[in-house]
Structure formats: C-alpha cells, structure tokens
Amino acid sequence: MENIQLIGLIMVIVGSFLPLLHIPIIGNWNYWKIDYYLASTCWILSALALFSIINSKPKLARNMAILMVLLFSFTLFAIRYESSSYFSFLPFQSWKDTFSSIVQIKWGWIVEFFGAFIIILATKK
Structure with missing residues (x-):
C-alpha cells in the first residue's frame, strides 16, 4: 500500500506545477503563482x-x-471569492458575474485532488 500512497503523493507534488488557473492575457498559473x-x-x-x-x-x-x-x-473557494470581489466596483451584478467568470479553473486540480484521494483510500484501516 505504501507504493500506491507514494504515487498519490507524487501526483500532489507534480500537480502543484501543473496549470491550475487560467487568466486571459496573463496565462496559466500554477500553485506557486496563485499564492x-x-x-x-x-x-x-x-x-x-x-x-x-x-x-x-x-x-x-x-x-x-x-x-x-x-x-x-x-x-478554490478563495479564488472564486477573490475574482468576484475584485470586480466589486462595477455597478451591475451581471457585469460583475461576467468579468469574474473569465478566471477559469484548469485541469491541474483534478491531479491534485486525485492524488490526495489516493493517499486517503490507500491507507489501511
């Protein structure tokens, strides 16, 4: 079971360098660029x-x-909250929603969560 847990741990570590967030014009961000x-x-x-x-x-x-x-x-919650509050100066809610939706969550989160779930599920009870 340790080998499976190590595979999950490697997925979490590699996932921190994969694209987790896409911001137009700026590009893809990994965990280190997010925070x-x-x-x-x-x-x-x-x-x-x-x-x-x-x-x-x-x-x-x-x-x-x-x-x-x-x-x-x-x-993920902080990203959504920050992107919606960043455009709070706009007068209409529809404009705020539109502009905050340009920040897109990318596929790297699947690797992060899947690696952590592998560690959880591979643990003997």
Whole structure:
C-alpha cells in the first residue's frame, strides 16, 4: 500500500506545477503563482505525508491527505471569492458575474485532488 500512497503523493507534488488557473492575457498559473504561502503549505503537508508513509504511520498519512483536500478546497473557494470581489466596483451584478467568470479553473486540480484521494483510500484501516 505504501507504493500506491507514494504515487498519490507524487501526483500532489507534480500537480502543484501543473496549470491550475487560467487568466486571459496573463496565462496559466500554477500553485506557486496563485499564492506562495498556500503552495508552501501544500509542500509542507506533502513532506509530512512522505515522512509518515516512509515510517509506516498510515493514520498520519491519511490526516495529511485530508488536510490537503481541505487546503485545495479552501484555495478554490478563495479564488472564486477573490475574482468576484475584485470586480466589486462595477455597478451591475451581471457585469460583475461576467468579468469574474473569465478566471477559469484548469485541469491541474483534478491531479491534485486525485492524488490526495489516493493517499486517503490507500491507507489501511
């Protein structure tokens, strides 16, 4: 089971460098361009998960993976909130919605979440 958990951990680490967000004209952003502190937290959680996988502590690995899923969910919520509040100066709600929808979530999040879920599901009970 450790090998499967390591594959999930590699997916999380590689996923932090994949395109997670697309902003027109600016381009694709990975986790490091979205927010340095959130990316650092992701890597710290990944390092703790690696430590727990190597030392055969499945409960700690599962907890780190759950914290990663919560971190990814928080990041997605923060992206949506920030993009909608960034255009709060516009007078009409339809304009705000239109302009905030140009920020698009990309396919890298699938890799991030899938890697964390692999760690959770591969943990022995």
